[in-house]
Amino acid sequence: MPSSAPDTVLTVKDLKVHFPVMAGAVVRRQVGSVKAVDGVSFDVRRGETLGLVGESGCGKSTTGLAILRMIDITSGEVTFEGEDISDYDRSRMRPIRRRMQMVYQDPFGSLNPRMKVSEIVGEPLEVHGLAGDRAAYDTRVASLLDMVGLLPDMADRYPHEFSGGQRQRIGIARALALEPSLIICDEPVSALDVSIQAQVVNLFQELQERLGLTYIFIAHDLAVVRHISHRIAVMYLGRIVEIAPRGELYAKPLHPYTQALLAAIPIPDPEVEASRPQQIITGEVPSAMRPPPGCRFHTRCPRVMEVCKSVDPPMRDMGGGRAVACHLYES
């Protein structure tokens, strides 16, 4: 298989996903488009976790769905394990999906309540014709359950008999069934209680070490994302505004939006909070149908300059694996 760099699992180049907005009761016509993802580029290396973080409407979930080709790509390139899958149809995506799986946010809505755990976890094997005979199937399901910390006798139970954390483990076991190389996790812990989140976060990390998995971890909680990710891409209104290794992102955030996002998250320690400067940015995320001209963040940016209002800042390589899209860093 041809490959650009042997350790790159996924390359996304100038990805755009625009949804048409229609109006008219009799004659439907397109009156605009929601630019959910509007020119996003990044790559993911084997064995790493790339965090995608941002507020609602930033396009982080749409990016995940577009990579899996569960929604249509408007333009751009998605290269997975050396194969350009940007224009693949359903049948050509089928073998690809074996190697690319998804874990969803809602552990209640994403499991079929009428299926036993063994059927939920084993279904991908059946779909892809890998189930084998009954004994092999049962053994495989049991080993998958064991991998995520569930007991073998849970295989015959139904989803409603499980807690939220256990259901998320079932979803992870299902995603692991086909031995994928990339797992896209969309807000996988945000529906869980605080005391359960840590269990699932640790499970993701253990599985990565054991199986050499690559993750794209999509979440709005920057503290959780920073904890689990090796690199983090911060998104705002359909764009990546900054990408950096996790240590640098917190130690020295470059983009004013990243700075605002970090400042907005309270640290669970009253002593630290008392001495922390409280810089709260105003306003809310504008509509993705009519993103502001120039830099999309300029309407809320505390350091806005004249140029920001008309010129869209390009992504600049800052060295050390960092890049930022902000006019402040133009030399």
Place this chain on the structure above:
Amino acid sequence: MNTPLLSVKNLSTEFRTERGVVKAVDDVSFELAAGETLAIVGESGSGKSVTAMSILRLIPDPPGRISAGEVVFDGQNLLTLSDEGIRAIRGDRIAMIFQEPMSSLNPSLTVGLQIAEPVNLHRRTPWAAAMNMAAELLARVRLPDAAARVKAYPHQFSGGMRQRAMIAMALACQPQLIIADEPTTALDVTVQAQILALLKEVTRAANSALILITHDLGVVARYADRVCVMYGGRIVEAGPAREIYARPRHPYTIGLMASVPRLDQEAGSRLVPIEGSPPNLANLPPGCAFAPRCRRAADLCRNHRPLLVKSAPDHLSACHFHAQLGT
């Protein structure tokens, strides 16, 4: 503390379900002074929201029932008031802000009208004057274009704007106490910070007390003066926020703090989770509700429910081994 504004004493609230009677709140007591912010922290099913609803008698009956206790607000027991009596207090001297502003606002009435209504109702302010007040209140919560937006409907607002409108409504009658139940859980982080800072600012300006119900330990650390930690329908630890964070004296609180990643700490290390799941209220263990998940649990914990006792000055803990903790 001088005479408390609110004093909740031995409050118990239960629900009749198919599986029997569930004690959602079990023997909960705490006090709150004017101008103070108290956070009630807990996970789903801990009883934190039911406690808040019980204070204002908003528990649907049936299936719910406040089965014991007193809620003394400014010298009056709210639990023995007539229905008219409690209605006169709700929205006037005690206001509540809910998690989901869309479902708490009436979609068919303008936002201004809904803010003016309690002023008209409780203060007999004529409608025209009440509407002017609504516009002033919307400006005070820094809603953009407040004067024009008085005539807008809730669906024309974003989530953050709706929560600002809810705060304006809560402030309308200058309440002595505001109860905010997960007021920012549905909002984005930058908007969450704006709303909580606003809530803190307006309560401080009016010297109102604030009860903040939340699951977020960061929010508690930034905004609360005092904390009650709830687990399985009971308070397991209570005290000043700084004291609780610096010297937690209950294994559940200690476990919670170790299980959340912090932005100011080295990333990449393993979190220390609390094993197991939150308890089923219909089937609580006979001893300490946290015992099945507690690393320190002994036979004593499994058989005898620990009482909430003074563990240090102004610091309560419901753990048999509290004296060994918090050092």
